[in-house]
């Protein structure tokens with residue numbers, strides 16, 4: 001499980017270009033922009049509908065998700081795992097609520113791991129499989145319930161980016177109870193959610209559980225890193241594409257892996 005060789009070319013720009021070709025085949029820029037506006041209004045104002053799966057319904061919203069949020073989440077998760085020093089020693093990354101596979105792929109590329117993605121959306125499962133193939137990563141994705149996941153065989157990690165907040169309260173409780181077993185098993189866990197706290201009523205309880213297990217919470221505000229095609233779409237939809245931000249919970253899994 002070596003780290004990726006530092007001289008290896010970054011596969012991210014070519015993945016973003018391929019995403020553009022894949023999702024712009026049948027949709028115009030204006031249609032994707034409208035999809036992104038609808039999606040961001042769901043995330044910001046109508047969270048209840050997101051829990052019901054409305055975010056990934058319809059070609060425009062799907063393309064917008066793949067072209068805007070996927071690359072943004074990839075860059076954010078990559079920056080987080082690098083900053084946390086969590087870039088080595090993994091065989092598998094289990095990505096819960098994988099969407100297009102961005103978060104799991106970003107972490108797996110840093111540590112030459114395979115990805116197992118789980119999502120309730122069949123469309124998302126197909127997109128994750130495509131992402132893994134495109135990035136030449138081992139692994140696959142399957143349809144399933146993130147809350148029913150079991151801990152992967154170590155050395156491994158679980159990432160869930162912008163997905164725990166889509167679970168209902170019971171499902172979140174079940175998932176947290178599974179994750180409580182991760183430190184003893186040597187499984188790393190990274191949870192990423194938006195900076196805005198308004199919808200994260202559960203965050204403090206999760207942060208306390210992670211802290212009690214020796215984990216940490218952080219807030220991240222990163223510079224203007226989005227590729228121009230992604231930033232242009234964000235600007236056109238009225239989003240602030242200048243910064244990438246998020247909050248995270250991290251449990252390093254093993255005492256000697258903790259960042260100093």
Ligand SMILES: C[S@@+](CC[C@H](N)C(=O)[O-])C[C@H]1O[C@@H](n2cnc3c(N)ncnc32)[C@H](O)[C@@H]1O
Nearest residue numbers: 073097098099119120121145146161162163166
């Ligand atoms: C905002 S997207 C984030 C996707 C991806 N993790 C990322 O960072 O780009 C949330 C994802 O969680 C999935 N999801 C929501 N509830 C789920 C559940 N109970 N089980 C599995 N996936 C779920 C949705 O289908 C969607 O793909």
